[in-house]
Amino acid sequence: MPQPRVSVLPAVLRLPALLLAALLAAAPASASGVAAGDLDQRIEAVLPAVTAWRRDFHQHPELGTLEVRTAAKVAAHLRGLGLEVREGLGITGVAGLLKGGRPGPRIALRADMDALPVTEATGLPFASRVRTTYRGQEVGVMHACGHDAHVAILMGVAEVLAGMRERLPGEVMFVFQPAEEGPPQPGQVVGAKAMLDEGLFADWTPEAVFGLHVWSALPAGRVGYRGGPTMASVDEWELRLRGRQTHGARPWDGVDPVTIAAQVQLALQAIVARQIDTVRSPVVLSTGQVQAGVRFNIIPDEAVMTGTLRAFDAEVRRDVIARMERTAKAIAEAAGGSAELTVNLNAPLTANAFERAQRGGAALRAALGEESVVEMPLLTIGEDFSQFSTVAPTFYWFVGSTAPGLDPRRAPMNHSPEFLLDEAALGVGLRSMLAVALEALHGEAVLRGR
Numbered sequence: 187m188p189q190p191r192v193s194v195l196p197a198v199l200r201l202p203a204l205l206l207a208a209l210l211a212a213a214p215a216s217a218s219g220v221a222a223g224d225l226d227q228r229i230e231a232v233l234p235a236v237t238a239w240r241r242d243f244h245q246h247p248e249l250g251t252l253e254v255r256t257a258a259k260v261a262a263h264l265r266g267l268g269l270e271v272r273e274g275l276g277i278t279g280v281a282g283l284l285k286g287g288r289p290g291p292r293i294a295l296r297a298d299m300d301a302l303p304v305t306e307a308t309g310l311p312f313a314s315r316v317r318t319t320y321r322g323q324e325v326g327v328m329h330a331c332g333h334d335a336h337v338a339i340l341m342g343v344a345e346v347l348a349g350m351r352e353r354l355p356g357e358v359m360f361v362f363q364p365a366e367e368g369p370p371q372p373g374q375v376v377g378a379k380a381m382l383d384e385g386l387f388a389d390w391t392p393e394a395v396f397g398l399h400v401w402s403a404l405p406a407g408r409v410g411y412r413g414g415p416t417m418a419s420v421d422e423w424e425l426r427l428r429g430r431q432t433h434g435a436r437p438w439d440g441v442d443p444v445t446i447a448a449q450v451q452l453a454l455q456a457i458v459a460r461q462i463d464t465v466r467s468p469v470v471l472s473t474g475q476v477q478a479g480v481r482f483n484i485i486p487d488e489a490v491m492t493g494t495l496r497a498f499d500a501e502v503r504r505d506v507i508a509r510m511e512r513t514a515k516a517i518a519e520a521a522g523g524s525a526e527l528t529v530n531l532n533a534p535l536t537a538n539a540f541e542r543a544q545r546g547g548a549a550l551r552a553a554l555g556e557e558s559v560v561e562m563p564l565l566t567i568g569e570d571f572s573q574f575s576t577v578a579p580t581f582y583w584f585v586g587s588t589a590p591g592l593d594p595r596r597a598p599m600n601h602s603p604e605f606l607l608d609e610a611a612l613g614v615g616l617r618s619m620l621a622v623a624l625e626a627l628h629g630e631a632v633l634r635g636r
């Protein structure tokens with residue numbers, strides 16, 4: 187429990203009253219008018235509620251676009267704080283606007299709310315026992331990516347900032363987004379894009395958008411970020427290879443799409459290995475499905491391959507797609523068949539704006555200590571937080587969630603049934619989000635290390 191000023195009080199009280207008054211007048215808490223000790227107390231005060239909210243959300247996880255209970259709790263909390271609240275954006279999204287008492291920048295803070303079709307195996311007393319049907323399969327539902335923590339942290343940030351609104355410069359939009367993990371059915375537009383399409387920022391445009399993610403590969407207590415590209419663009423591709431059906435005993439009477447698929451698979455890997463400057467910008471091209479035929483002695487009409495493309499540069503991405511199409515068509519046509527490539531961009535590249543990363547990083551180091559902030563490697567996973575960078579510069583960072591004493595490299599990853607969040611991450615997440623938000627509003631690091 188922090189008692190930041192108690193130890194200096196007796197000495198101060200011994201000073202003559204006039205001198206004391208002069209000292210207090212000459213030394214306000216900081217240039218921004220925010221006392222760091224006051225902030226620390228506000229953070230400590232809200233932390234038990236953040237922990238309770240997180241456990242409650244953890245026990246009651248909801249899949250993407252079905253976050254009805256979660257959204258209702260969020261909306262009630264934001265209303266209770268006196269914010270202007272909008273609900274039902276992108277089906278279940280919630281946005282709350284806090285107006286500070288002084289003029290200043292407009293920023294948005296984002297948390298994702300959805301859980302995953304994963305059957306929890308953590309053994310926690312508040313583990314989820316929720317079950318549902320997902321794409322025809324009976325499954326458990328679990329906050330296996332830690333979005334329960336994101337929601338609770340942002341509710342806590344809203345409470346702290348609302349509690350000091352008179353002194354706050356600018357405006358803060360709290361964005362609680364559904365369906366980060368993707369649509370319930372392929373092709374549906376959900377999540378960040380759906381909220382934007384439905385006018386999240388139509389009448390109120392932020393100057394920057396901030397988000398965080400709890401991360402098993404970092405120990406609790408640490409945070410990590412990088413400038414520029416951070417998480418890959420995520421494409422889902424489908425390659426339809428058409429041949430001509432014939433008897434397996436007489437392949438020369440038809441065109442064999444299975445052999446075309448085999449050649450295309452190797453040629454796709456050769457694009458990455460032999461044609462792309464992967465030193466400048468990495469690319470991952472993976473095939474996840476190859477489907478063709480129904481019987482051992484029938485050469486089918488068609489083979490269908492699906493896979494994913496991950497890139498860290500929009501130009502490289504376009505180049506790889508063009509080469510995939512050219513390569514598949516040339517191979518198929520050489521055999522007398524044809525190829526058709528369809529590419530769906532599930533999430534654009536998540537890139538931190540350099541200036542925002544620099545300022546945000548400085549705020550994180552000031553609030554958490556130099557040694558707590560590490561540089562992240564590029565991650566080939568994706569995030570639909572990237573949609574917000576179509577509106578404003580963004581900064582996104584990771585909050586370590588693996589308990590001290592465990593090896594974060596071996597700890598069950600996000601999305602594992604055993605993903606186990608150390609609750610120290612809640613305090614660090616809260617502190618980091620407040621540090622970045624307050625820096626953006628005040629133009630200087632306000633939250634200082636204890």
Ligand SMILES: [Zn+2]
Binds near residue numbers: 601
């Ligand atoms: Zn996830």
Ligand SMILES: [Zn+2]
Binds near residue numbers: 331332333366399
């Ligand atoms: Zn996630």
